[in-house]
Each structure stands twice: as structure tokens, then as C-alpha cells.
Amino acid sequence: MIYIKFQDLSEEKQEDLLQVSREHVTHLYGESIKKYVEETGADYENLIDEEMIKNLYTYNFVFNI
Structure with a gap:
């Protein structure tokens, strides 16, 4: 599972996810x-x-809001 803060869906974070x-x-x-x-x-x-x-x-993504 990957935990992501909802407000942290910046382009940089998206690139990090693609790299992973x-x-x-x-x-x-x-x-x-x-x-x-x-x-x-x-x-x-x-x-x-x-x-x-x-x-x-x-x-599986878990978003913390």
C-alpha cells in the first residue's frame, strides 16, 4: 500500500510514483x-x-485527507 496525503498530489509526487x-x-x-x-x-x-x-x-493507494 502506498500512503499519500491528498494535498500532496503535485507534479513532483506524481513523477516520484512513476519512478517507483x-x-x-x-x-x-x-x-x-x-x-x-x-x-x-x-x-x-x-x-x-x-x-x-x-x-x-x-x-493500493490510501489517501489521508
Whole structure:
């Protein structure tokens, strides 16, 4: 679970959440994505970015108001 203060949804905080998600995706799926990129020639950064955004929807957020 990720705890967030409701008033702290600044652009900086959103970027922090995206960075956490990116690291999580890279750790979990990095090798399989690299293998897929080698086989298909797809863009690694675009695939990571897509998975990073999808991954955000799997998190449980708790907002403190």
C-alpha cells in the first residue's frame, strides 16, 4: 500500500510514483522485455513506459485527507 496525503498530489509526487513504478516493472519484467525487444525490434523505453503506467493501477493507494 502506498500512503499519500491528498494535498500532496503535485507534479513532483506524481513523477516520484512513476519512478517507483518504473523501477518495479524493470525489476519484475526487465529481462523478458529485453528478450522481446531483441526478437521483435520493438522500442524498449516505450514498452517499459506502457508497463509502468499499467503497473500503477495495481497499487493500493490510501489517501489521508
